[in-house]
Amino acid sequence: xxxxxxxxxxxxxxxxxxxxxxxxxxxxxxxxxxxxxxxxxxxxxxxxxxxxxxxxxxxxxxxxxxxxxxxxxxxxxxxxxxxxxxxxxxxxxxxxxxxxxxxxxxxxxxxxxxxxxxxxxxxxxxxxxxxxxxxxxxxxxxxxxxxxxxxxxxxxxxxxxxxxxxxxxxxxxxxxxxxxxxxxxxxxxx
Amino acid sequence: xxxxxxxxxxxxxxxxxxxxxxxxxxxxxxxxxxxxxxxxxxxxxxxxxxxxxxxxxxxxxxxxxxxxxxxxxxxxxxxxxxxxxxxxxxxxxxxxxxxxxxxxxxxxxxxxxxxxxxxxxxxxxxxxxxxxxxxxxxxxxxxxxxxxxxxxxxxxxxxxxxxxxxxxxxxxxxxxxxxxxxxxxxxxxxxxxxxxxxxxxxxxxxxxxxxxxxxxxxxxxxxxxxxxxxxxxxxxxxxxxxxxxxxxxxxxxxxxxxxxxxxxxxxxxxxxxxxxxxxxxxxxxxxxxxxxxxxxxxxxxxxxxxxxxxxxxxxxxxxxxxxxxxxxxxxxxxxxxxxxxxxxxxxxxxxxxxxxxxxxxxxxxxxxxxxxxxxxxxxxxxxxxx
Numbered sequence: 235x236x237x238x239x240x241x242x243x244x245x246x247x248x249x250x251x252x253x254x255x256x257x258x259x260x261x262x263x264x265x266x267x268x269x270x271x272x273x274x275x276x277x278x279x280x281x282x283x284x285x286x287x288x289x290x291x292x293x294x295x296x297x298x299x300x301x302x303x304x305x306x307x308x309x310x311x312x313x314x315x316x317x318x319x320x321x322x323x324x325x326x327x328x329x330x331x332x333x334x335x336x337x338x339x340x341x342x343x344x345x346x347x348x349x350x351x352x353x354x355x356x357x358x359x360x361x362x363x364x365x366x367x368x369x370x371x372x373x374x375x376x377x378x379x380x381x382x383x384x385x386x387x388x389x390x391x392x393x394x395x396x397x398x399x400x401x402x403x404x405x406x407x408x409x410x411x412x413x414x415x416x417x418x419x420x421x422x423x424x
Numbered sequence: 425x426x427x428x429x430x431x432x433x434x435x436x437x438x439x440x441x442x443x444x445x446x447x448x449x450x451x452x453x454x455x456x457x458x459x460x461x462x463x464x465x466x467x468x469x470x471x472x473x474x475x476x477x478x479x480x481x482x483x484x485x486x487x488x489x490x491x492x493x494x495x496x497x498x499x500x501x502x503x504x505x506x507x508x509x510x511x512x513x514x515x516x517x518x519x520x521x522x523x524x525x526x527x528x529x530x531x532x533x534x535x536x537x538x539x540x541x542x543x544x545x546x547x548x549x550x551x552x553x554x555x556x557x558x559x560x561x562x563x564x565x566x567x568x569x570x571x572x573x574x575x576x577x578x579x580x581x582x583x584x585x586x587x588x589x590x591x592x593x594x595x596x597x598x599x600x601x602x603x604x605x606x607x608x609x610x611x612x613x614x615x616x617x618x619x620x621x622x623x624x625x626x627x628x629x630x631x632x633x634x635x636x637x638x639x640x641x642x643x644x645x646x647x648x649x650x651x652x653x654x655x656x657x658x659x660x661x662x663x664x665x666x667x668x669x670x671x672x673x674x675x676x677x678x679x680x681x682x683x684x685x686x687x688x689x690x691x692x693x694x695x696x697x698x699x700x701x702x703x704x705x706x707x708x709x710x711x712x713x714x715x716x717x718x719x720x721x722x723x724x725x726x727x728x729x730x731x732x733x734x735x736x737x738x739x740x741x742x743x744x745x746x747x748x749x750x751x752x753x754x755x756x757x758x759x760x761x762x763x764x765x766x767x768x769x770x771x772x773x774x775x776x777x778x779x780x781x782x783x784x785x786x787x788x789x790x791x792x793x794x795x796x797x798x799x800x801x802x803x804x805x806x807x808x809x810x
Binding site (some may be wrong): 310323324329330331332333334337338340341344346347349350352353354355356357366375378380416 | 482484486487488522523545609668700702703704705706707736737739773774796799800803
């Protein structure tokens with residue numbers, strides 16, 4: 235009986251997701267993107283978030299860094315259910331222009347009913363490639379928290395590499411923005 | 425005694441069927457209850473009100489609530505005409521969410537989402553939805569549903585003790601709950617039809633709401649609406665609902681749809697609502713909606729621009745050509761939206777039409793110099809000029 239309970243608990247935890255520490259220094263994400271971080275970052279893994287990884291400093295309900303590495307043509311973004319996977323709501327295509335990639339990310343970030351307002355979109359060298367940077371505001375539907383976010387990305391060898399960071403606009407976003415800009419500047423793509 | 429109870433239950437059942445048919449054969453009449461008093465907090469209904477009061481307090485502060493006094497007053501007045509004596513108890517909240525939804529809580533809080541407002545073609549359609557929600561409110565359906573769920577939850581817990589047979593029993597209990605909800609929807613439809621007729625609106629517009637929604641749901645590849653949306657699990661299947669309402673419309677003819685009044689109060693918000701709509705990524709549904717609005721001639725330049733956006737973002741074979749046509753039509757319209765020129769530029773750039781792309785981008789920046797993507801577009805102009 236005890237074994238059964240342990241097994242049930244393990245299955246429950248597995249379904250909820252896992253958390254592990256992100257080591258300071260360079261971290262290889264996927265096969266080709268290296269991200270250099272300092273500070274106390276944690277990597278969360280739970281169903282529905284793939285193909286991104288979620289990293290957080292303050293806890294996932296407060297801030298999150300979405301990490302996309304080597305997203306391939308036709309890959310579905312964050313299928314939150316078998317139905318949305320079947321519908322292919324948001325799919326990366328290798329031919330996407332910058333605006334289309336940002337629109338896709340807007341869709342991903344507002345699929346829960348949250349609002350998304352693009353504040354800035356500009357060219358930006360990311361991972362040594364010709365990329366883009368964008369800023370946005372978002373009202374998170376579930377708790378009405380007003381967030382700010384910044385994203386960076388580039389396509390290389392027909393694969394998408396991107397970082398998107400968001401946190402409450404008061405306190406947390408200003409506290410970490412410069413750290414995120416530093417991380418984005420140091421990204422390398424092999 | 426048991427036989428008598430069975431007989432009485434059977435009679436009650438027959439009476440409800442007969443009453444239901446009577447709605448279908450003669451123009452419905454409805455006597456609304458008196459205004460509700462706040463229930464005692466110790467009762468289940470009082471608890472439900474208290475919960476909704478807390479929800480309303482949070483909603484009042486929510487940044488997702490539209491702060492558009494003109495539109496809110498307009499919708500509040502409409503609800504008052506429909507709710508008549510209950511007007512002082514109805515409080516409207518327009519919530520910025522692109523899905524189709526409206527709900528009325530037992531304490532009088534009526535939420536309407538902008539995805540629904542975007543889909544309304546006239547005042548009569550909005551009256552149909554609000555009348556339907558007021559129907560739920562007047563019949564106190566949420567309290568009945570709370571009691572039903574509680575009793576079914578108790579039954580489900582007992583059934584859970586009986587293994588597989590119990591699990592099947594639990595499913596039956598759940599299905600019963602859905603059927604109960606569908607009965608409420610039918611009743612609210614009938615009351616809503618009566619209220620809108622009394623307020624001078626054509627009841628046929630309530631059938632049009634469901635007909636339009638059905639068209640959008642069917643646009644999803646290979647899916648019937650009953651399979652594609654959880655809405656239809658608890659609500660009657662749209663064809664049935666549309667047909668019932670069309671039947672009621674024949675019994676209650678006449679009325680004015682208030683199309684111009686509705687357009688006057690919503691036109692300034694369409695751009696924001698359409699931006700939210702296309703972010704849903706449900707391109708097939710959006711195309712049905714936009715094509716319908718273009719055919720109806722409502723804000724055609726804006727609708728054409730957004731249909732172009734949907735085609736461009738979907739990116740299937742031939743979509744860029746369709747996007748091009750819509751952008752061109754929008755740009756040539758009486759009120760061309762500045763981003764239509766950006767759309768022309770993006771498609772032209774992909775096609776390698778450098779001059780055309782550069783001119784369109786320059787026109788976009790002339791019209792919208794502070795656009796959030798101005799720096800990126802400027803970089804395209806530089807690239808195309810080199």
